[in-house]
Amino acid sequence: MGRIEQRASTGAVTGKPWMVLAGMILMVMAGCSAPPMVRDGAPSQSVDVSQIPDAVPQPHNGPLKNSPYQLAGVSYQPLASAAGFRQEGIASWYGTKFHGRKTANGETYNMYAMTAAHKTLPLPSYVRVTNKANGRNVVLRVNDRGPFHGNRVIDLSYAAAKKLGFQNKGTANVVIEAIDTTQPMRQVAQAPGAGDSEKTAALTPLSIYLQVAALSTRTGAEALQKRLQQVITQPVQVTQVDDETDALYRVRVGPLPNRNDALKVGDLLAEASLERGHLVFE
Template identity: 45%
Template sequence: MAGSRTYAALPIATLLLISGCSSVGPFAPEDGAPAGDIDVAAIPDAVPRIEPRSRSGNPPNYVVNGRRYHLLDTAVGYRERGIASWYGTKFHGRRTSSGEPYDMYAMTAAHKSLPLPAYVRVTNLQNRRTTIVRVNDRGPFHPNRIIDLSYAAAKKLGIAANGTGLVEVEAITPGHPPAAPLQVTPAAPTASASTGTRPGLYLQVGAFVSRHNAERLQMRLAQSNLGRVYIQPTNAGDQAVYRVRLGPIGNVERADQLAETLTGLGYGEPHIVVE
Protein backbone atom coordinates (compact mmCIF):
# COMPACT_ATOMS: atom_id res chain seq x y z
CA MET A 1 0.00 0.00 0.00
CA ALA A 2 1.02 3.61 -0.30
CA GLY A 3 3.08 5.39 2.28
CA SER A 4 3.07 8.67 4.16
CA ARG A 5 4.15 11.74 2.19
CA THR A 6 6.69 14.13 3.67
CA TYR A 7 7.64 17.09 1.48
CA ALA A 8 8.48 19.70 4.12
CA ALA A 9 12.17 19.87 3.18
CA LEU A 10 11.56 20.28 -0.55
CA PRO A 11 11.61 23.60 -2.43
CA ILE A 12 8.22 24.95 -3.45
CA ALA A 13 9.05 24.62 -7.17
CA THR A 14 9.83 20.94 -6.70
CA LEU A 15 6.65 20.46 -4.73
CA LEU A 16 4.58 21.82 -7.59
CA LEU A 17 6.27 19.50 -10.07
CA ILE A 18 6.00 16.21 -8.21
CA SER A 19 3.22 16.66 -5.65
CA GLY A 20 1.42 13.48 -6.58
CA CYS A 21 -0.33 10.88 -4.51
CA SER A 22 1.98 7.88 -4.54
CA SER A 23 4.03 6.50 -1.70
CA VAL A 24 6.88 8.29 0.05
CA GLY A 25 8.59 6.65 3.00
CA PRO A 26 7.11 4.13 5.43
CA PHE A 27 3.73 2.52 4.85
CA ALA A 28 0.84 4.66 6.06
CA PRO A 29 -1.55 2.67 8.27
CA GLU A 30 -4.42 5.01 7.43
CA ASP A 31 -4.30 4.05 3.75
CA GLY A 32 -6.13 0.99 2.53
CA ALA A 33 -8.88 -0.55 0.46
CA PRO A 34 -12.43 0.82 0.15
CA ALA A 35 -15.03 -0.53 2.54
CA GLY A 36 -17.02 -2.46 -0.05
CA ASP A 37 -15.83 -5.05 -2.52
CA ILE A 38 -15.59 -4.09 -6.19
CA ASP A 39 -15.90 -6.18 -9.33
CA VAL A 40 -12.60 -5.44 -11.04
CA ALA A 41 -13.58 -7.68 -13.95
CA ALA A 42 -16.04 -4.94 -14.91
CA ILE A 43 -13.27 -2.30 -14.99
CA PRO A 44 -11.61 -2.25 -18.42
CA ASP A 45 -7.87 -1.97 -18.87
CA ALA A 46 -6.45 1.35 -19.97
CA VAL A 47 -6.34 1.68 -23.77
CA PRO A 48 -2.95 2.92 -25.02
CA ARG A 49 -3.07 5.97 -27.24
CA ILE A 50 -0.75 8.75 -28.26
CA GLU A 51 -1.01 11.69 -25.86
CA PRO A 52 0.99 14.88 -25.30
CA ARG A 53 3.02 15.03 -22.13
CA SER A 54 1.23 16.45 -19.14
CA ARG A 55 2.06 20.05 -18.28
CA SER A 56 3.10 19.04 -14.77
CA GLY A 57 5.03 16.07 -13.44
CA ASN A 58 7.66 15.97 -16.20
CA PRO A 59 10.74 17.86 -14.99
CA PRO A 60 14.07 16.56 -16.35
CA ASN A 61 14.93 15.53 -12.79
CA TYR A 62 13.65 16.02 -9.26
CA VAL A 63 14.61 15.26 -5.66
CA VAL A 64 12.57 13.36 -3.06
CA ASN A 65 13.92 12.44 0.37
CA GLY A 66 17.42 13.49 -0.66
CA ARG A 67 17.56 11.30 -3.78
CA ARG A 68 17.59 12.67 -7.31
CA TYR A 69 15.49 10.96 -9.97
CA HIS A 70 15.94 11.44 -13.72
CA LEU A 71 13.12 11.10 -16.23
CA LEU A 72 13.47 8.85 -19.24
CA ASP A 73 13.43 10.63 -22.60
CA THR A 74 10.86 8.13 -23.86
CA ALA A 75 8.91 5.12 -22.66
CA VAL A 76 9.84 3.17 -25.81
CA GLY A 77 11.79 0.01 -24.97
CA TYR A 78 11.21 0.18 -21.21
CA ARG A 79 10.85 -3.17 -19.45
CA GLU A 80 11.73 -3.96 -15.83
CA ARG A 81 11.08 -6.54 -13.13
CA GLY A 82 10.69 -5.72 -9.47
CA ILE A 83 8.25 -5.13 -6.63
CA ALA A 84 4.91 -3.40 -7.10
CA SER A 85 2.90 -1.72 -4.36
CA TRP A 86 -0.47 0.06 -4.41
CA TYR A 87 -2.27 3.06 -2.95
CA GLY A 88 -5.92 3.55 -2.10
CA THR A 89 -8.39 5.45 0.06
CA LYS A 90 -5.98 7.93 1.65
CA PHE A 91 -5.15 9.45 -1.73
CA HIS A 92 -8.46 8.97 -3.55
CA GLY A 93 -9.45 12.28 -5.16
CA ARG A 94 -6.12 13.97 -4.50
CA ARG A 95 -4.07 15.62 -7.22
CA THR A 96 -1.58 13.39 -8.99
CA SER A 97 1.75 14.59 -10.38
CA SER A 98 0.14 15.01 -13.81
CA GLY A 99 -2.52 17.28 -12.31
CA GLU A 100 -5.34 14.74 -12.65
CA PRO A 101 -7.26 13.56 -9.58
CA TYR A 102 -6.30 10.11 -8.33
CA ASP A 103 -9.07 7.56 -8.84
CA MET A 104 -8.41 4.30 -7.00
CA TYR A 105 -11.07 2.61 -9.18
CA ALA A 106 -9.30 3.48 -12.45
CA MET A 107 -6.52 1.51 -14.11
CA THR A 108 -3.65 3.87 -13.34
CA ALA A 109 -0.23 3.80 -11.72
CA ALA A 110 2.68 5.88 -10.48
CA HIS A 111 6.25 5.54 -11.74
CA LYS A 112 9.43 7.41 -10.85
CA SER A 113 10.92 7.96 -14.30
CA LEU A 114 8.52 7.23 -17.16
CA PRO A 115 7.11 10.26 -19.00
CA LEU A 116 3.60 11.26 -17.95
CA PRO A 117 1.34 9.94 -19.26
CA ALA A 118 2.58 6.52 -20.36
CA TYR A 119 0.98 3.11 -20.75
CA VAL A 120 2.43 -0.10 -19.35
CA ARG A 121 1.48 -3.74 -19.21
CA VAL A 122 1.97 -5.11 -15.70
CA THR A 123 2.30 -8.87 -15.20
CA ASN A 124 2.09 -10.53 -11.80
CA LEU A 125 4.95 -13.03 -12.05
CA GLN A 126 3.46 -15.20 -9.32
CA ASN A 127 0.09 -15.89 -10.95
CA ARG A 128 0.66 -14.59 -14.55
CA ARG A 129 -2.27 -12.17 -14.42
CA THR A 130 -1.78 -9.07 -16.57
CA THR A 131 -3.37 -5.67 -16.92
CA ILE A 132 -2.67 -2.42 -18.76
CA VAL A 133 -2.52 0.81 -16.77
CA ARG A 134 -2.00 4.46 -17.57
CA VAL A 135 0.89 6.04 -15.65
CA ASN A 136 -0.17 9.50 -14.47
CA ASP A 137 1.62 9.94 -11.16
CA ARG A 138 5.09 9.92 -9.59
CA GLY A 139 6.29 7.29 -7.12
CA PRO A 140 6.68 4.98 -5.36
CA PHE A 141 9.50 6.43 -3.26
CA HIS A 142 9.74 3.50 -0.89
CA PRO A 143 13.11 1.76 -1.51
CA ASN A 144 13.07 -1.14 -3.95
CA ARG A 145 9.62 -0.53 -5.44
CA ILE A 146 9.28 0.04 -9.18
CA ILE A 147 5.58 0.88 -9.59
CA ASP A 148 2.65 1.98 -7.42
CA LEU A 149 -0.67 0.67 -8.73
CA SER A 150 -4.16 1.97 -8.19
CA TYR A 151 -6.26 -0.19 -5.89
CA ALA A 152 -8.29 -1.50 -8.83
CA ALA A 153 -5.17 -2.50 -10.77
CA ALA A 154 -3.66 -4.20 -7.72
CA LYS A 155 -6.86 -6.13 -7.08
CA LYS A 156 -7.09 -7.20 -10.72
CA LEU A 157 -3.52 -8.50 -10.53
CA GLY A 158 -4.14 -10.29 -7.24
CA ILE A 159 -1.71 -8.32 -5.07
CA ALA A 160 -4.09 -6.06 -3.14
CA ALA A 161 -4.37 -8.43 -0.18
CA ASN A 162 -0.59 -8.78 0.29
CA GLY A 163 0.18 -5.12 -0.38
CA THR A 164 3.05 -5.95 -2.75
CA GLY A 165 3.79 -8.33 -5.60
CA LEU A 166 6.59 -9.40 -7.93
CA VAL A 167 5.88 -7.97 -11.36
CA GLU A 168 7.22 -7.24 -14.81
CA VAL A 169 6.42 -3.81 -16.23
CA GLU A 170 6.55 -3.28 -19.99
CA ALA A 171 5.88 0.03 -21.73
CA ILE A 172 3.30 0.03 -24.53
CA THR A 173 3.83 2.82 -27.04
CA PRO A 174 1.49 2.96 -30.05
CA GLY A 175 3.44 2.72 -33.30
CA HIS A 176 6.48 1.12 -31.67
CA PRO A 177 7.38 -2.56 -31.18
CA PRO A 178 7.38 -3.99 -27.65
CA ALA A 179 10.55 -3.96 -25.59
CA ALA A 180 12.96 -6.85 -26.00
CA PRO A 181 12.49 -9.66 -23.46
CA LEU A 182 14.62 -9.38 -20.36
CA GLN A 183 17.72 -11.56 -20.35
CA VAL A 184 17.32 -13.60 -17.17
CA THR A 185 20.29 -15.65 -15.98
CA PRO A 186 19.11 -18.30 -13.48
CA ALA A 187 20.80 -18.42 -10.10
CA ALA A 188 23.10 -21.30 -9.27
CA PRO A 189 21.02 -24.37 -8.34
CA THR A 190 20.23 -24.74 -4.67
CA ALA A 191 17.74 -26.71 -2.64
CA SER A 192 16.04 -23.52 -1.51
CA ALA A 193 15.91 -21.84 -4.90
CA SER A 194 12.60 -21.18 -6.57
CA THR A 195 11.44 -23.84 -8.99
CA GLY A 196 9.23 -23.99 -12.03
CA THR A 197 7.99 -20.66 -13.31
CA ARG A 198 7.74 -18.95 -9.94
CA PRO A 199 10.10 -15.99 -9.75
CA GLY A 200 12.95 -15.78 -7.27
CA LEU A 201 13.63 -12.70 -5.16
CA TYR A 202 17.25 -11.67 -4.58
CA LEU A 203 19.30 -8.74 -3.28
CA GLN A 204 22.28 -7.70 -5.36
CA VAL A 205 24.90 -6.15 -3.11
CA GLY A 206 27.67 -5.54 -5.64
CA ALA A 207 28.91 -6.12 -9.19
CA PHE A 208 32.58 -6.33 -10.15
CA VAL A 209 34.75 -6.87 -13.20
CA SER A 210 37.24 -8.59 -10.86
CA ARG A 211 36.18 -12.03 -9.60
CA HIS A 212 38.65 -11.63 -6.74
CA ASN A 213 36.81 -8.52 -5.49
CA ALA A 214 33.47 -10.32 -5.82
CA GLU A 215 34.79 -13.23 -3.76
CA ARG A 216 36.05 -10.85 -1.08
CA LEU A 217 32.58 -9.33 -0.75
CA GLN A 218 31.00 -12.79 -0.75
CA MET A 219 33.21 -13.81 2.18
CA ARG A 220 32.37 -10.66 4.15
CA LEU A 221 28.64 -11.17 3.62
CA ALA A 222 28.87 -14.85 4.56
CA GLN A 223 30.36 -13.84 7.90
CA SER A 224 27.29 -11.68 8.58
CA ASN A 225 25.01 -14.75 8.51
CA LEU A 226 22.35 -13.05 6.42
CA GLY A 227 21.56 -16.07 4.26
CA ARG A 228 22.91 -17.72 1.14
CA VAL A 229 25.42 -15.58 -0.75
CA TYR A 230 26.50 -16.47 -4.27
CA ILE A 231 28.35 -15.02 -7.25
CA GLN A 232 26.56 -14.88 -10.58
CA PRO A 233 28.91 -14.48 -13.55
CA THR A 234 27.48 -12.65 -16.55
CA ASN A 235 28.63 -10.52 -19.45
CA ALA A 236 28.12 -6.83 -20.18
CA GLY A 237 29.08 -6.62 -23.81
CA ASP A 238 32.57 -8.12 -24.02
CA GLN A 239 33.24 -7.56 -20.33
CA ALA A 240 32.77 -10.26 -17.68
CA VAL A 241 30.85 -9.05 -14.63
CA TYR A 242 30.52 -10.86 -11.30
CA ARG A 243 27.37 -10.07 -9.36
CA VAL A 244 27.21 -10.76 -5.63
CA ARG A 245 23.72 -11.64 -4.47
CA LEU A 246 21.77 -12.88 -1.46
CA GLY A 247 18.90 -15.26 -1.95
CA PRO A 248 16.53 -16.55 -2.88
CA ILE A 249 14.56 -14.59 -0.28
CA GLY A 250 11.21 -15.88 0.92
CA ASN A 251 9.11 -12.72 0.66
CA VAL A 252 9.17 -8.96 0.18
CA GLU A 253 9.07 -8.22 3.91
CA ARG A 254 12.21 -10.27 4.50
CA ALA A 255 13.90 -8.59 1.53
CA ASP A 256 13.10 -5.18 3.01
CA GLN A 257 14.55 -6.26 6.38
CA LEU A 258 17.73 -7.58 4.77
CA ALA A 259 18.14 -4.44 2.66
CA GLU A 260 17.87 -2.27 5.77
CA THR A 261 20.37 -4.47 7.61
CA LEU A 262 22.85 -4.34 4.74
CA THR A 263 22.60 -0.57 4.54
CA GLY A 264 23.16 -0.34 8.29
CA LEU A 265 26.26 -2.52 7.98
CA GLY A 266 27.74 -0.11 5.43
CA TYR A 267 27.08 -2.05 2.22
CA GLY A 268 25.07 0.75 0.66
CA GLU A 269 21.57 0.22 -0.69
CA PRO A 270 21.24 -3.21 -2.34
CA HIS A 271 19.29 -3.69 -5.55
CA ILE A 272 16.23 -5.96 -5.70
CA VAL A 273 16.42 -8.57 -8.44
CA VAL A 274 13.43 -10.67 -9.57
CA GLU A 275 14.33 -13.67 -11.72
Protein backbone atom coordinates in the same frame (compact mmCIF):
# COMPACT_ATOMS: atom_id res chain seq x y z
CA MET B 1 -7.02 24.25 39.44
CA GLY B 2 -7.95 26.66 42.27
CA ARG B 3 -5.54 25.05 44.68
CA ILE B 4 -2.68 25.15 42.26
CA GLU B 5 -3.34 28.78 41.47
CA GLN B 6 -3.42 29.61 45.18
CA ARG B 7 -0.12 27.88 45.77
CA ALA B 8 1.40 29.66 42.88
CA SER B 9 0.41 32.97 44.26
CA THR B 10 2.18 32.23 47.52
CA GLY B 11 5.22 30.69 45.89
CA ALA B 12 4.66 27.36 47.64
CA VAL B 13 4.94 25.25 44.48
CA THR B 14 8.44 24.41 43.25
CA GLY B 15 9.61 24.53 39.60
CA LYS B 16 9.39 20.78 38.93
CA PRO B 17 5.60 20.40 39.46
CA TRP B 18 5.05 23.39 37.22
CA MET B 19 7.07 21.74 34.45
CA VAL B 20 4.97 18.59 34.75
CA LEU B 21 1.76 20.62 34.64
CA ALA B 22 2.94 22.63 31.62
CA GLY B 23 3.83 19.43 29.82
CA MET B 24 0.41 17.97 30.52
CA ILE B 25 -1.31 21.10 29.22
CA LEU B 26 0.77 21.07 26.03
CA MET B 27 -0.03 17.41 25.45
CA VAL B 28 -3.76 18.06 25.82
CA MET B 29 -3.58 21.07 23.50
CA ALA B 30 -1.61 19.12 20.92
CA GLY B 31 -4.08 16.25 21.09
CA CYS B 32 -6.96 18.62 20.44
CA SER B 33 -5.38 20.39 17.49
CA ALA B 34 -3.48 17.65 15.60
CA PRO B 35 -5.37 15.95 12.74
CA PRO B 36 -6.03 12.24 13.14
CA MET B 37 -3.55 9.87 11.54
CA VAL B 38 -4.91 8.70 8.17
CA ARG B 39 -3.83 5.26 7.04
CA ASP B 40 -4.02 3.98 3.51
CA GLY B 41 -6.15 0.97 2.69
CA ALA B 42 -8.81 -0.68 0.57
CA PRO B 43 -12.34 0.69 0.12
CA SER B 44 -14.90 -0.50 2.64
CA GLN B 45 -17.26 -1.83 -0.02
CA SER B 46 -16.58 -4.80 -2.29
CA VAL B 47 -15.47 -3.92 -5.82
CA ASP B 48 -16.06 -6.13 -8.88
CA VAL B 49 -12.91 -5.29 -10.81
CA SER B 50 -13.89 -7.59 -13.67
CA GLN B 51 -16.22 -4.79 -14.76
CA ILE B 52 -13.38 -2.22 -14.85
CA PRO B 53 -11.68 -2.15 -18.25
CA ASP B 54 -7.94 -1.79 -18.65
CA ALA B 55 -6.52 1.52 -19.81
CA VAL B 56 -6.48 1.84 -23.60
CA PRO B 57 -3.21 3.40 -24.84
CA GLN B 58 -3.72 6.66 -26.68
CA PRO B 59 -1.16 8.83 -28.47
CA HIS B 60 -0.28 11.87 -26.34
CA ASN B 61 -0.42 15.22 -28.07
CA GLY B 62 1.66 17.76 -26.19
CA PRO B 63 4.69 17.80 -23.92
CA LEU B 64 5.39 14.93 -21.55
CA LYS B 65 6.07 15.54 -17.87
CA ASN B 66 9.63 14.31 -17.50
CA SER B 67 11.47 17.11 -15.69
CA PRO B 68 14.08 16.11 -13.10
CA TYR B 69 13.01 16.38 -9.47
CA GLN B 70 14.28 15.81 -5.94
CA LEU B 71 12.65 14.14 -2.97
CA ALA B 72 14.16 13.54 0.46
CA GLY B 73 17.59 14.43 -0.87
CA VAL B 74 17.40 11.99 -3.79
CA SER B 75 17.50 13.25 -7.39
CA TYR B 76 15.41 11.59 -10.09
CA GLN B 77 15.85 11.98 -13.85
CA PRO B 78 12.71 10.79 -15.71
CA LEU B 79 13.10 9.20 -19.12
CA ALA B 80 12.59 11.23 -22.28
CA SER B 81 10.59 8.34 -23.76
CA ALA B 82 9.06 5.10 -22.55
CA ALA B 83 9.94 3.30 -25.80
CA GLY B 84 11.50 -0.10 -25.13
CA PHE B 85 11.26 0.24 -21.35
CA ARG B 86 11.15 -3.01 -19.39
CA GLN B 87 11.64 -3.56 -15.67
CA GLU B 88 11.17 -6.29 -13.08
CA GLY B 89 10.66 -5.67 -9.39
CA ILE B 90 8.23 -5.28 -6.54
CA ALA B 91 4.87 -3.58 -7.05
CA SER B 92 2.70 -2.12 -4.30
CA TRP B 93 -0.65 -0.32 -4.39
CA TYR B 94 -2.28 2.79 -2.93
CA GLY B 95 -5.94 3.41 -2.17
CA THR B 96 -8.26 5.36 0.13
CA LYS B 97 -5.69 7.76 1.59
CA PHE B 98 -4.94 9.27 -1.81
CA HIS B 99 -8.32 8.80 -3.50
CA GLY B 100 -9.45 12.17 -4.88
CA ARG B 101 -6.05 13.84 -4.51
CA LYS B 102 -4.04 15.31 -7.38
CA THR B 103 -1.46 13.11 -9.07
CA ALA B 104 1.92 14.36 -10.26
CA ASN B 105 0.37 14.66 -13.71
CA GLY B 106 -2.31 17.04 -12.43
CA GLU B 107 -5.07 14.46 -12.78
CA THR B 108 -7.26 13.26 -9.92
CA TYR B 109 -6.28 9.92 -8.43
CA ASN B 110 -9.05 7.35 -8.64
CA MET B 111 -8.36 4.05 -6.88
CA TYR B 112 -10.96 2.39 -9.13
CA ALA B 113 -9.21 3.47 -12.36
CA MET B 114 -6.43 1.54 -14.08
CA THR B 115 -3.48 3.79 -13.29
CA ALA B 116 -0.02 3.61 -11.75
CA ALA B 117 2.79 5.67 -10.27
CA HIS B 118 6.42 5.32 -11.37
CA LYS B 119 9.53 7.27 -10.44
CA THR B 120 11.04 7.79 -13.90
CA LEU B 121 8.61 6.94 -16.70
CA PRO B 122 7.36 10.02 -18.57
CA LEU B 123 3.86 11.20 -17.66
CA PRO B 124 1.64 10.08 -19.19
CA SER B 125 2.76 6.72 -20.52
CA TYR B 126 1.22 3.25 -20.73
CA VAL B 127 2.55 -0.02 -19.38
CA ARG B 128 1.56 -3.65 -19.21
CA VAL B 129 2.18 -5.04 -15.73
CA THR B 130 2.29 -8.82 -15.24
CA ASN B 131 2.11 -10.58 -11.88
CA LYS B 132 4.84 -13.22 -12.07
CA ALA B 133 3.09 -15.39 -9.47
CA ASN B 134 -0.08 -16.02 -11.48
CA GLY B 135 0.52 -14.66 -14.99
CA ARG B 136 -2.27 -12.08 -14.79
CA ASN B 137 -1.60 -8.79 -16.57
CA VAL B 138 -3.18 -5.36 -16.79
CA VAL B 139 -2.62 -2.30 -18.95
CA LEU B 140 -2.27 0.92 -16.97
CA ARG B 141 -1.88 4.65 -17.56
CA VAL B 142 1.11 6.02 -15.62
CA ASN B 143 0.05 9.42 -14.28
CA ASP B 144 1.80 9.75 -10.91
CA ARG B 145 5.22 9.61 -9.23
CA GLY B 146 6.25 6.96 -6.72
CA PRO B 147 6.63 4.68 -4.91
CA PHE B 148 9.28 6.12 -2.62
CA HIS B 149 9.36 3.29 -0.12
CA GLY B 150 12.04 0.63 0.05
CA ASN B 151 12.87 -1.19 -3.16
CA ARG B 152 9.43 -0.97 -4.78
CA VAL B 153 9.43 -0.03 -8.46
CA ILE B 154 5.77 0.78 -9.20
CA ASP B 155 2.61 1.71 -7.28
CA LEU B 156 -0.69 0.51 -8.73
CA SER B 157 -4.23 1.66 -8.11
CA TYR B 158 -6.27 -0.54 -5.80
CA ALA B 159 -8.35 -1.83 -8.74
CA ALA B 160 -5.21 -2.79 -10.67
CA ALA B 161 -3.77 -4.62 -7.68
CA LYS B 162 -7.00 -6.54 -7.22
CA LYS B 163 -7.05 -7.51 -10.88
CA LEU B 164 -3.53 -8.85 -10.46
CA GLY B 165 -4.58 -10.69 -7.31
CA PHE B 166 -2.29 -9.16 -4.69
CA GLN B 167 -4.56 -6.62 -2.99
CA ASN B 168 -4.48 -8.63 0.24
CA LYS B 169 -0.73 -9.29 0.19
CA GLY B 170 0.22 -5.67 -0.45
CA THR B 171 3.10 -6.38 -2.84
CA ALA B 172 3.91 -8.66 -5.77
CA ASN B 173 6.81 -9.43 -8.08
CA VAL B 174 5.93 -8.00 -11.47
CA VAL B 175 7.23 -7.35 -14.97
CA ILE B 176 6.65 -3.85 -16.38
CA GLU B 177 6.64 -3.34 -20.16
CA ALA B 178 6.03 -0.01 -21.86
CA ILE B 179 3.43 0.08 -24.63
CA ASP B 180 4.04 1.86 -27.93
CA THR B 181 1.21 4.41 -28.20
CA THR B 182 1.83 4.93 -31.91
CA GLN B 183 0.35 1.49 -32.51
CA PRO B 184 -3.44 1.16 -32.12
CA MET B 185 -4.62 -1.58 -29.78
CA ARG B 186 -7.79 -3.59 -29.35
CA GLN B 187 -9.13 -5.23 -26.23
CA VAL B 188 -9.91 -8.94 -26.33
CA ALA B 189 -10.97 -11.55 -23.82
CA GLN B 190 -8.14 -13.57 -22.36
CA ALA B 191 -8.68 -16.99 -20.83
CA PRO B 192 -7.71 -17.21 -17.17
CA GLY B 193 -4.46 -18.88 -16.27
CA ALA B 194 -3.86 -21.49 -13.61
CA GLY B 195 -5.46 -20.41 -10.37
CA ASP B 196 -7.33 -17.49 -11.93
CA SER B 197 -10.99 -17.20 -11.02
CA GLU B 198 -12.01 -14.71 -13.65
CA LYS B 199 -11.23 -13.74 -17.21
CA THR B 200 -8.93 -10.81 -17.69
CA ALA B 201 -8.71 -8.31 -20.51
CA ALA B 202 -5.69 -8.15 -22.76
CA LEU B 203 -4.64 -5.74 -25.45
CA THR B 204 -3.47 -7.10 -28.77
CA PRO B 205 -2.12 -4.92 -31.55
CA LEU B 206 -4.25 -4.21 -34.59
CA SER B 207 -2.73 -4.87 -38.00
CA ILE B 208 -2.02 -1.62 -39.82
CA TYR B 209 -2.42 -1.29 -43.59
CA LEU B 210 -2.23 1.54 -46.07
CA GLN B 211 -5.07 1.02 -48.56
CA VAL B 212 -4.19 2.65 -51.86
CA ALA B 213 -7.18 1.66 -53.99
CA ALA B 214 -10.25 -0.57 -54.35
CA LEU B 215 -10.63 -1.50 -58.04
CA SER B 216 -13.32 -3.37 -59.95
CA THR B 217 -10.96 -5.73 -61.81
CA ARG B 218 -8.22 -8.02 -60.59
CA THR B 219 -6.12 -7.11 -63.64
CA GLY B 220 -6.13 -3.43 -62.71
CA ALA B 221 -5.40 -4.22 -59.05
CA GLU B 222 -2.43 -6.44 -59.91
CA ALA B 223 -1.05 -3.81 -62.30
CA LEU B 224 -1.18 -1.25 -59.48
CA GLN B 225 0.44 -3.78 -57.15
CA LYS B 226 3.43 -4.09 -59.50
CA ARG B 227 3.70 -0.30 -59.82
CA LEU B 228 3.73 0.13 -56.04
CA GLN B 229 6.42 -2.54 -55.61
CA GLN B 230 8.67 -0.48 -57.89
CA VAL B 231 8.47 2.41 -55.41
CA ILE B 232 8.42 0.77 -51.98
CA THR B 233 9.91 -2.33 -50.37
CA GLN B 234 6.96 -3.11 -48.07
CA PRO B 235 4.61 -5.95 -49.12
CA VAL B 236 1.63 -5.05 -51.28
CA GLN B 237 -1.48 -7.25 -51.15
CA VAL B 238 -4.44 -7.65 -53.48
CA THR B 239 -7.52 -9.02 -51.72
CA GLN B 240 -10.98 -9.64 -53.12
CA VAL B 241 -14.03 -8.33 -51.30
CA ASP B 242 -17.51 -9.35 -52.43
CA ASP B 243 -20.40 -6.99 -51.76
CA GLU B 244 -24.06 -7.37 -52.72
CA THR B 245 -23.50 -6.46 -56.38
CA ASP B 246 -19.91 -6.65 -57.60
CA ALA B 247 -16.50 -7.78 -56.42
CA LEU B 248 -13.84 -5.25 -55.45
CA TYR B 249 -10.11 -5.79 -55.34
CA ARG B 250 -8.36 -3.91 -52.57
CA VAL B 251 -4.74 -2.93 -52.98
CA ARG B 252 -3.06 -2.55 -49.61
CA VAL B 253 0.46 -2.02 -48.35
CA GLY B 254 1.23 -3.96 -45.19
CA PRO B 255 0.89 -5.06 -42.56
CA LEU B 256 3.08 -2.23 -41.27
CA PRO B 257 4.82 -1.96 -37.87
CA ASN B 258 3.12 1.23 -36.72
CA ARG B 259 1.24 4.35 -37.71
CA ASN B 260 4.37 6.42 -38.32
CA ASP B 261 5.80 3.88 -40.77
CA ALA B 262 2.48 3.79 -42.61
CA LEU B 263 2.48 7.58 -42.98
CA LYS B 264 6.05 7.49 -44.30
CA VAL B 265 4.99 4.97 -46.96
CA GLY B 266 2.18 7.33 -47.93
CA ASP B 267 4.71 10.12 -48.39
CA LEU B 268 6.83 7.94 -50.71
CA LEU B 269 3.80 7.12 -52.83
CA ALA B 270 2.82 10.78 -53.07
CA GLU B 271 6.36 11.69 -54.19
CA ALA B 272 5.99 9.09 -56.97
CA SER B 273 2.71 10.75 -58.08
CA LEU B 274 0.66 7.84 -56.74
CA GLU B 275 -2.28 7.87 -54.38
CA ARG B 276 -1.16 8.42 -50.81
CA GLY B 277 -3.78 5.97 -49.54
CA HIS B 278 -5.49 5.85 -46.14
CA LEU B 279 -4.88 3.93 -42.94
CA VAL B 280 -6.86 0.77 -42.21
CA PHE B 281 -6.73 -1.11 -38.88
CA GLU B 282 -7.80 -4.73 -38.59
